[in-house]
Amino acid sequence: MRPILRHFFLFQANRLPGLVLLLLLLVVGMRGSCAASxxxxxxxxxxxxxxxxxxxxxxxxxxxxxxxxxxxxxxxxxxxxxxxxxxxxxxxxxxxxxxxxxxxxxxxxxxxxxxxxxxxxxxxxxxxxxxxxxxxxxxxxxxxxxxxxxxxxxxxxxxxxxxxxxxxxxxxxxxxxxxxxxxxxxxxxxxxxxxxxxxFQTEYGLLGGFYGVLLIMVIYNLCLYAFIGEQTYLRYVLYVLSSSLVFLAEDGLGFQYLWPAYPTLNQLVIAGSPILLLLTFSYYARQFLDAPQRLPRYDSWVRAVVLLSTAALVLDTVWLDSGWSFWLFLLPYGMIYYLAFRIWRRGFRPAGYFLLAHAMVAVSVGFLILRKLGINTFTNTATVYSMNAAFVVEVVVLSYALGEKIKGIKDLTIKAQAKLVKQLRKKHYAQDQLVEQLRRNQELKDQLNTELESLVALRTEELRKQSDTISAQNRELLQANGLLALQSSAIEKLNTDLQRDLQEAKTARVMSKEVNFGEFSQIYPDKDACLVYLAGLKWSEGFQCRKCGHEKYCDGREPHSRRCTRCRYVESATAYTLLQKCKFSIIKAFYAVFLIYTHQGNYASQELSRVLDLRQGTCWSFSQKVLEAMKRRRQAPDFDENEDWTNVLLDATGSAEEEPAAGEEELQKSISGKKVVL
Structure with missing residues (x-):
């Protein structure tokens, strides 16, 4: 019976569905007779x-x-x-x-x-x-x-x-x-x-050896893919991994060791691993057989049937749950085997190894289908684990088949290289003739180069003499430039000293309390100069956003304001200073702070109103604000008796609208009765 079936498979593989149906009918009949007896x-x-x-x-x-x-x-x-x-x-x-x-x-x-x-x-x-x-x-x-x-x-x-x-x-x-x-x-x-x-020892030992073989093949083919770059090895690794997932789901070792606390995941693996195996097997088998190049039209049909079968299997698993989904595997697998048979008939030897490797797998799948149909006539230890043994044989045979395929590619490469060597020999003769012609051209070129070298030597000697003359002139010019540079640096030093002396004189005038508003305006000529000075004084130790603490900033819309690059908060130069919300000119405010500070708060608001050309009420309110800031500054731990008057500008807690303290009323009355003469 076995030789007949073998002959029937080899020469009439296109009738595989009929053969499977016949075998199933025979098995069902045998099962009925056994059950009756x-x-x-x-x-x-x-x-x-x-x-x-x-x-x-x-x-x-x-x-x-x-x-x-x-x-x-x-x-x-x-x-x-x-x-x-x-x-x-x-x-x-x-x-x-x-x-x-x-x-x-x-x-x-x-x-x-x-x-x-x-x-x-x-x-x-x-x-x-x-x-x-x-x-x-x-x-x-x-x-x-x-x-x-x-x-x-x-x-x-x-x-x-x-x-x-x-x-x-x-x-x-x-x-x-x-x-x-x-x-x-x-x-x-x-x-x-x-x-x-x-x-337990026998079963787990055999299963451990089986999965060890699969792991070795995965690592071995991954190494081959890394060194050779042949994509077939990577596809074979995916196929072996999906097959391992099917075995882990079928024999229960996956649920026992890998996901014991997740029965839902176990059911998902049981249902989805055969579908994944179909995809990876077709993905690997088509490239191993070079189907897109050898049978492109039939390969497109195989690819379409695999995709449609996969979609139907997913639909049946998720929604229909008909229990007959395994029949959808027969058509794509049968088409892939028929594809291998046709390619083998065309003389591709690795396709024969492919058919041999999957022959035992097909038999073991038949036993699995019988178990799924509830037919237990052939159910025993050998048939249950027949797929494991068949897959080990398949791994060995396919590994040899991959080697044969690479060897075939190598032989074709050697033949192509032999043809290329013959072409190179023909080109070598032509190149020899070309070399002889180039040698003659080289002799003529050498003769011409000798003549040119003599002319170049004469011209070089003339240029050397001219270069010596130019070098002497350059040395004279360098000496003259050195003298001019010394004179320029001396003049520049004198100008710098004069400007520094002038600035020190102006500053001394300001600090001597004997400067009028005109002289004060020369140091702070306009609003921009005041804002520049105030911004530099305020952020002398670096910018830090008051909202988020960020230290990066960019320029704001207002002059000399800064905007946080993280929260976009904008802070002007006058914000959180004594000059915040000041309603008159910032230059006059600077001068007012200077007068009040340098006179230690003994400056009458009437005199300040006359000097600044402002209303007395405005001057009095601002004076109160400055006095409070001075008082807070004296109470600060880092206060210095000889510090500059500009430190008062950074006071941010005072407000012009606050009521003066009870202890300061008498001081204001005494101040309002005094006048300071400039």
């Missing part, structure tokens, strides 16, 4: 010399609970107990929303038992499962499932493991309440502690 007892019998026992559909009975409301006490009542049917007679597709299955298992312990027995359920994708070890109470029940975190399981194992309490020479009835959103099986095995520990 098997008649086993409902009671499982365990003995002291027995270490494990397979639990098939004929060893347990099932009761469908469409409402999901039955309790342990209800299913033990006669009207419900009579409804239990042997497991091989009940379909386990669970298509009814909210439907539960009650599973009844009878175990009899014959003779004394020196080891504990455990029920190991193979299907790790059952959404909700409750195990009741005691018939009379639900107190010791275990409630877990794929929809619950791994911590709800008494044993942190990828499958569901329950301990059975057995008494010698007694029959025990165990109930399990199960619900699954997909087709499932209730196959399990009874094991004692010793074979269970051996099984």
């Amino acid at each position: 098997v008649k086993g007892p409902d009671t499982l019998r365990v003995r002291a010399n027995l270490e494990e026992l397979y639990v098939g559909p004929y060893n347990y009975s099932l009761l469908i609970d469409p409402t999901g409301q039955l309790t342990l006490a209800d299913v033990q009542k006669p009207q419900y107990a009579a409804g239990f049917v042997r497991g091989d007679k009940v379909p386990t597709d669970m298509e009814q929303t909210g439907a539960y299955y009650w599973m009844r298992l009878i175990v009899r312990a014959e003779g004394p038992q020196d080891q504990h027995w455990y029920l190991d359920m193979f299907d790790s994708h059952i959404n909700d499962i409750s195990f009741f070890p005691d018939l009379g109470s639900e107190r010791n029940s275990v409630h877990t499932g794929a929809d619950r975190p791994l911590a709800t399981r008494k044993f942190p194992y990828k499958n569901f493991l329950f301990r059975l309490s057995l008494e010698p020479n007694q029959s025990h009835v165990y109930y399990l309440r199960l619900r699954s959103n997909s087709k499932t099986s209730f196959l399990s095995r009874l094991r004692t502690e010793q074979p269970l520990s051996v099984h």
Whole structure:
């Protein structure tokens, strides 16, 4: 039978869907015949010399609970107990929303038992499962499932493991309440502690080696991609990673070790990883086979079918939930295999390795589809883990195929280089002739260069003599320029000294209290000069915004104002100073502060009004403001008796509208009666 199927696959691969349908019909027929012929007892019998026992559909009975409301006490009542049917007679597709299955298992312990027995359920994708070890109470029940975190399981194992309490020479009835959103099986095995520990070591050791091989291949191909730059290696890495995600979701190791506290994520990975595998497999296979270059029209159809199938699978997973979405995988995978077959027929050897590598994968996928359909005829340890073994073989074969492909590319490159060498030889002969002609031209050029060199030498000697003459003249000019520079620096020094002396004289006049308003205006000639001086005095230690504390600024609209670059707050030069909101000329305000300060506050408002040509009330109010500022300045910790009068300008707490203090009224009366003569 196998040679016939092999011949049928190699020469009629375009009939792959028909072959799959035929195989499914044969399997269904064999399953029906086996089920009809098997008649086993409902009671499982365990003995002291027995270490494990397979639990098939004929060893347990099932009761469908469409409402999901039955309790342990209800299913033990006669009207419900009579409804239990042997497991091989009940379909386990669970298509009814909210439907539960009650599973009844009878175990009899014959003779004394020196080891504990455990029920190991193979299907790790059952959404909700409750195990009741005691018939009379639900107190010791275990409630877990794929929809619950791994911590709800008494044993942190990828499958569901329950301990059975057995008494010698007694029959025990165990109930399990199960619900699954997909087709499932209730196959399990009874094991004692010793074979269970051996099984754990063997199973996890093999799975660890399997995932170790996948990790090595990922790292190896990533290194090849980094050194060679061939994109096929990167696509193969994506394919291996998506396959690893499928395996982690299928065998339950992902839920056990990677996301044990996130059952929703586990369901998402179970549903989405096959779709991701389809995308990465097509993405890798098309480039590995060079499909866009070898079969461009068929490749565009393959790409379109893959995208449409992916969209349909996402739609079915998110909204429809038909349970038949795996049929949508057959068309794109079949088209990709047919693509590889056609390219192999055209003489591309790596395509043959591709077909060989995926032959075992296709068989293992067939076993997976049978399990998804609820057909458990071929369900055993070998078929369950056949995909892992097939994928390891695929990894080895595809790695060799990638090497063959690179070798083929290298051979083509060598052939192209040989053709290029022949062309280069022809060009070399022409280049030899050209070199001979260039040699003759070089001789003529050397003769001409010799003649030119003699002429250049004569001309160079003439230029040298002229250069010596010019150098002598330049030295004379440099000496003259040095003398002029000394004279200029002396004149400039004299001008600087005169200006400094003049400024010191003016400043001395101002500080001597014997300066009139005209002389004072020469130092502060206009409003701009006053604002420049006031801004420099105010921000002598740097700018800092009063709103946000930022130290960066730019010029504001008003002259000499500053705007914060962060909060856009604008502060003028007079803000928070003695001259804030001053209603008369800032030059007169400067002079008024100077007069009052230099006379230590003993300057009458009538005299100030006459000198500044202002109303006496205005002068009196401003005098009060200056006096308060002087008083606060004397009380400051950093006050110096010999400090300049301009420090009073920075007072920001005084206000012209404030009432004078009680202790200052007599001082103002005495001041108003005095006049200071300039």
